[in-house]
Amino acid sequence: MTTQRVPMWLGLLMGSVIVLFFISLTVGRHSFSLWQTVQELLAQEQSVYTLILVELRLPRSLVAVIVGATLGLCGAAMQGLLRNPLASPGILGVSSGAALFSVIVLYFGFHAISHWLLPIAGMAGALLAIVLVYALTGNDSTITTIILAGVAINAIAAACISLAINLAPSPYAVREIALWTLGDLSKVSLVNLWLMLPTTLIGWFMLVGCGQALNALSLGEQTAASMGVNVARLRWRIFLATALAVGAAVATVGAIGFIGLVIPHLLRPLVGYEPRRLLFVSALGGAVMLLLADICVRLIPSQTPLQVGVLTALVGAPFFLYLIVKSRKELP
Amino acid sequence: MTERLLEARSVSVTMGSIQCLNRVDLSLNAGEMIGLIGPNGSGKSSLLKAMVGLQKTAHGSVWLEGKNIDHCDSRERGKALGYLEQSGDVHWPLPVKRLVELGRTPHLQGWQSPCEQDQRRVETALKQTDTWHLMERTVTTLSGGEKCRVLLARVLAGEPKIILADEPIAALDPAHQIMVMESLRQFAAAGGAVIIALHDLSIAARYCDQLALLKEGNLIIKASPGDVITEARLASVYGIKATLRRDENDYLSVTPYALTDEEK
Numbered sequence: 001m002t003t004q005r006v007p008m009w010l011g012l013l014m015g016s017v018i019v020l021f022f023i024s025l026t027v028g029r030h031s032f033s034l035w036q037t038v039q040e041l042l043a044q045e046q047s048v049y050t051l052i053l054v055e056l057r058l059p060r061s062l063v064a065v066i067v068g069a070t071l072g073l074c075g076a077a078m079q080g081l082l083r084n085p086l087a088s089p090g091i092l093g094v095s096s097g098a099a100l101f102s103v104i105v106l107y108f109g110f111h112a113i114s115h116w117l118l119p120i121a122g123m124a125g126a127l128l129a130i131v132l133v134y135a136l137t138g139n140d141s142t143i144t145t146i147i148l149a150g151v152a153i154n155a156i157a158a159a160c161i162s163l164a165i166n167l168a169p170s171p172y173a174v175r176e177i178a179l180w181t182l183g184d185l186s187k188v189s190l191v192n193l194w195l196m197l198p199t200t201l202i203g204w205f206m207l208v209g210c211g212q213a214l215n216a217l218s219l220g221e222q223t224a225a226s227m228g229v230n231v232a233r234l235r236w237r238i239f240l241a242t243a244l245a246v247g248a249a250v251a252t253v254g255a256i257g258f259i260g261l262v263i264p265h266l267l268r269p270l271v272g273y274e275p276r277r278l279l280f281v282s283a284l285g286g287a288v289m290l291l292l293a294d295i296c297v298r299l300i301p302s303q304t305p306l307q308v309g310v311l312t313a314l315v316g317a318p319f320f321l322y323l324i325v326k327s328r329k330e331l332p
Numbered sequence: 333m334t335e336r337l338l339e340a341r342s343v344s345v346t347m348g349s350i351q352c353l354n355r356v357d358l359s360l361n362a363g364e365m366i367g368l369i370g371p372n373g374s375g376k377s378s379l380l381k382a383m384v385g386l387q388k389t390a391h392g393s394v395w396l397e398g399k400n401i402d403h404c405d406s407r408e409r410g411k412a413l414g415y416l417e418q419s420g421d422v423h424w425p426l427p428v429k430r431l432v433e434l435g436r437t438p439h440l441q442g443w444q445s446p447c448e449q450d451q452r453r454v455e456t457a458l459k460q461t462d463t464w465h466l467m468e469r470t471v472t473t474l475s476g477g478e479k480c481r482v483l484l485a486r487v488l489a490g491e492p493k494i495i496l497a498d499e500p501i502a503a504l505d506p507a508h509q510i511m512v513m514e515s516l517r518q519f520a521a522a523g524g525a526v527i528i529a530l531h532d533l534s535i536a537a538r539y540c541d542q543l544a545l546l547k548e549g550n551l552i553i554k555a556s557p558g559d560v561i562t563e564a565r566l567a568s569v570y571g572i573k574a575t576l577r578r579d580e581n582d583y584l585s586v587t588p589y590a591l592t593d594e595e596k
Contacts, residue, residue: 083423209442209443211442212437212440212442212443212444213442215434218423218424218431218434219417219421219422219423219431219434219483219486220417220419220420220423222381222386222415222417223415223417224437225386225406226384226385226410226413226414226417227410227434227490228405228406228407228408228409228437228438229410268424272426272427272430273424273425273426274424274426274430
């Protein structure tokens with residue numbers, strides 16, 4: 001049985017996160033010995049390398065782990081909730097809602113007033129997207145209507161972002177907005193990390209207890225409700241948790257797509273298809289994928305730095321296509 | 333006096349402008365097995381859903397052990413009532429054993445995993461429904477009949493007081509139809525109560541203590557099978573002509589052979 005191998009996969013994924021985290025600390029334009037730099041740090045000596053390590057690479061790697069885990073976890077929760085392997089935080093428009101609000105802040109230069117405004121706007125956008133989806137679908141909505149509502153929100157957000165790019169005052173602003181919507185880890189600092197951490201942790205915490213209800217939901221909403229699961233409350237809880245965690249993530253690093261879609265789908269067979277077991281495993285898997293992608297963009301030689309969101313999309317979009325083809329074959 | 337476990341009091345259900353149920357009264361005592369019969373769209377499923385507390389009533393109320401079901405804690409309700417849904421979709425290819433374990437959900441706190449006692453209930457349920465040998469299989473690879481029995485095992489694993497089953501035997505071969513009905517009969521004999529929507533009138537007459545006949549949302553009659561199933565009533569409610577025959581064990585068998593003249 002595959003389910004007996006779950007601890008092995010957990011161990012493997014955890015090990016990968018740790019190894020990739022350390023690799024991520026060592027990869028970059030400047031190469032230096034991690035060991036030596038850590039020793040310098042311990043001796044409280046300051047050098048260019050200790051600065052690069054503490055101010056750039058450490059936050060970058062930590063944010064990669066946190067954002068990756070958020071996307072993997074929320075993807076798994078969404079897929080469990082909607083009982084659809086094609087669902088992801090992106091599908092409900094959470095990511096694009098957060099992206100739109102962040103772009104508005106960038107466009108009008110509000111982030112010059114306070115750097116807190118960007119993450120706050122991201123979370124507000126994510127929340128607004130969720131509330132809109134909820135308002136469009138109501139309490140007793142089917143999965144199809146939820147997904148359609150998500151598609152609509154995504155379209156609106158995309159249209160408004162295009163408008164912002166269209167009307168942008170300078171080519172520099174166009175570039176900033178466009179690159180930012182592609183998702184990028186290279187500019188994060190420790191401040192960004194502290195800014196995103198509280199809401200991310202609240203979101204994670206809210207999702208942790210959902211496992212059993214998500215398992216029960218495998219039998220359909222009616223049967224789950226007959227077993228005492230409050231489906232409406234569960235839906236709200238997952239919506240809100242996703243808005244908080246994904247909103248914070250998108251505001252910090254931009255819209256990095258497809259991790260929430262690909263990772264739960266890839267890992268599901270390894271945990272016996274159980275939504276509850278998938279949650280933690282997917283969080284680890286998401287962290288692995290984003291760390292790996294972020295290491296790759298630093299290693300792939302290119303004139304302008306490659307954006308990490310571009311890489312995940314290049315890998316993820318064909319995978320999405322493959323999923324559609326596969327689910328068409330499986331469904332009657 | 334027998335204990336009144338579940339009771340629908342003057343329940344009406346409307347969906348949009350359509351009236352699915354019109355002031356239906358139905359009560360269920362411990363040890364009783366009631367068959368819910370009636371043509372398609374007569375309100376059987378709506379009544380079952382209302383009695384599980386899943387369907388808002390436009391009028392009237394449902395009482396579980398003397399308590400209004402709307403005021404019951406959802407977990408307590410989940411422990412008392414086992415609902416076997418008609419469609420019975422399973423959305424992930426779960427192993428059969430894990431699926432049956434889901435029946436323990438109302439007994440577990442959110443963070444708990446099934447303990448040894450839960451495992452024993454699951455094993456008993458698997459044996460009762462003749463699905464023990466399917467334990468390691470993936471639910472999506474099962475035949476329709478096997479899946480029906482596994483879903484029944486899920487309900488039994490929850491140790492409910494009352495089982496509400498919506499046409500559970502429609503996809504089963506005769507042997508497994510009898511097996512499922514026998515397990516439900518046993519469940520009632522052990523002090524539980526069963527309310528089951530059925531299309532097969534002979535099976536309904538053979539296994540149920542009482543039959544409740546619905547037509548267009550109205551409860552026509554609730555009485556013993558022999559009193560409910562008459563040629564005149566089959567003609568007026570179902571629009572069919574049927575042969576009724578009692579065999580040596582006094583079991584009623586119903587063989588429809590034609591539509592009534594009005595139906596043609």
